[in-house]
Amino acid sequence: MNTFGDPTIWLPFAFAILMGVSILIYVILDGFDLGVGLLFPFADAGEKDKMIASIGPFWDANETWLVLAVGILLVAFPAAHGQILTALYLPVAVMLIGLIMRGVAFEFRAKAPLDHKTRWDWTFFAGSLMTSLSQGFMLGMYVMGLTWTLPHVGFALLTAVFLTVGYSFIGATWILHKTEGYLQMKSVDWAKGGIWGLVLGIAAISLATPYVSDRIFDKWFSFPEALWLAPLPVFSTVLIVWLWRMLQAMPYPDDRLSWAPFAAATALWTSAFGGMAYSFYPYVVPEKLTIYESASAPESLFIILIGTVFVLPTIMGYTVLSYFIFRGKASDLRYD
């Protein structure tokens, strides 16, 4: 039955992997630029310009990963797409309005009259906040199985706060890498202040997921799976301790290792995400709809896959090119 030689099995699986990878890349990449927006109130005017400069060339491409992730959900698992998005109708709308606000504020703050600039700065912050909170809320609701009961909403509100603080943490590590001087020192403090959001968020979801579903409980705590899963929490703990110790002493002379906190945050994010993906597989709508039940017709998936095989490496290639061109400290962001 479940053989991977059968296209109705391996195609949905391949698309689930693709979707997972897109979501992961999205939360890391847009995570840092949302985080930069969240830290706006703590920066003065000159610092804001530099912070914007550090994400200017990237934010649009970062958001495209969200379009891809939702796109894959839409095209590969249409039934799940409908169920998830109608269940999350309101938080999705809040997120979209947040994304609109921050995306345009980014452009307007540089082009509108000077006395409007503060207003657009606030719009940028508010948009980033709405986006982060609603994404965290949706994450919580998803973990709780997409049912709107009071305890579930309470849990989702918690994850909303944790994810937001977590984004501000990864944003701070990005600024730490892309700036120097006083702003860089400030960003170390921001990172120290934000790391708990990440830790608590990962802890809350790790504890809640097995509690909500016996199936997931069994997946984690039965023998022998528990043995080869054990490195995951151990690895995460080591990373957190290392990050914390590093932040105490940062910035190092000659800007050594300024990339390391961002890299460590990425690794943490990845392992947490991997754990979640393991928990939920094979369900795409938790406990209701598997990837196999909701997948599109194989011939359509196949057509998309052919394109993906060629296009995705190209996208990766020119994304890396763009990060390479804009490597180093963010300085002047000018149209010439």
Place this chain on the structure above:
Amino acid sequence: MDAFILSRIQFAANISFHILFPTITIALGWVLLYFRVRFNFSKDPKWMEAYGFWVKIFALSFAMGVVSGITMSFQFGTNWPGFMEIVGNIAGPLLAYEVMTAFFLEAVFLGIMLFGARRVKPWVHTTATFLVAFGTSMSAFWIIVLNSWMHTPQGYEMIDGVAHATDWWAIVFNPSMPYRFAHMMLASFLTVSFLIAGISAFRLLIGGHTNGVKSALRTAITAAALLIPLQIYLGDLHGLNTKEYQPAKVAAMEGIWETESGAPLLLFALPDNEARENHFEIGIPKLASFILTHDWNGEIKGLNEFVADDGTILHPPVDKVFWSFRVMVGTGVLMLFVSWASVALMLRRDPVTGARRGTAGLARPVLYGLVAMTFSGWLATLAGWYTTEIGRQPWLVQGVLTTEMAVADVPGAMVASTLIAYLIVYAILLTAYMSAIFYLARKAARGEPIRTRVDPSPKAQAAVLPAE
């Protein structure tokens, strides 16, 4: 109001807002490439001046297009889940190809195009500009393929009520796609031509007489004058194509209730959906038949043919389609008049020097006229889309899926609240966008660079270069 009507209004509001910005970016990308290439060859700084000004408007429009586009991609799931469930096997791959071949291309190279000019070699920057322009056109291509397929579906079979693709070539090159794509691309170029002409005329009016402005104005007016006849011709072909595949839409566009031969072209009428007749008709006899069949006495099917025996109405609401169509065609005729008149004025020779007058030949009233036409492309484009889309009702996918079957089961109050939120955001942003463009124009006319607020302390000032 029920969730169905509200969802429709919400979808129409979101897509109308979205389309405004791609309409600008699709053609503006190519215009920027043109400025850039002219500079590469002539080294005349006026082309870089034009590039520098319009790239800012491009960036602003692009951001608006991206964020409203993200809203669009969620709409299918939040409001129209039935759409993907029934035709997802066809719509899905088309949307996926759009994301993969277009969105990433434009998004990544946009960063290099906007901020990379001094970090990369000129040819890399020119290539980035090309790739962004190419990317926006690719987006337009894929989304129009999907939209055209919804109007003239083919290359599929229905299995258990779900559409399955049988022939991708037929799906992509469906009968209305070439017309719709060409018409949309031209619409975009016309919109941008009138935008550049309007803003450049505004800059001349308030005293910014730089060579960059004049060259941009001349380029824009010339492009408009060349493209508008083409657009009108293509529009005619598009209509003939529609007559073949969606006769009910054409009957609504022409306001023809009873099948008739030698049908008049109605210039004015108030179609009445309830009484099923027109009031206050003014028309030119036989002209509609001539345009649509190229025969003065050709037969045109009337709306009454599209009512089922049980009384179900299978044609679109007539008044909306009828009037949207007239707004589009009227704007097109106005564009023809304005652009040709301007070209004629620019071609006149100065009696003393004998040289052509160029932009100096445009008197102030003409410049005011061009300013008034700044956003005329938007009007025509929206009116055109309303004709097409409302004209397809009650179908969402012609003959396959009705709009009513696709709607989500969400409470009306919820849709109403998000609709209000979107409308408020859109109204604010549209005002901000339009005033920002005129603000940039005023500032450029005064010769000021873009100011940014810089930390007052000298040390910080040295460290922080302005961010744009």
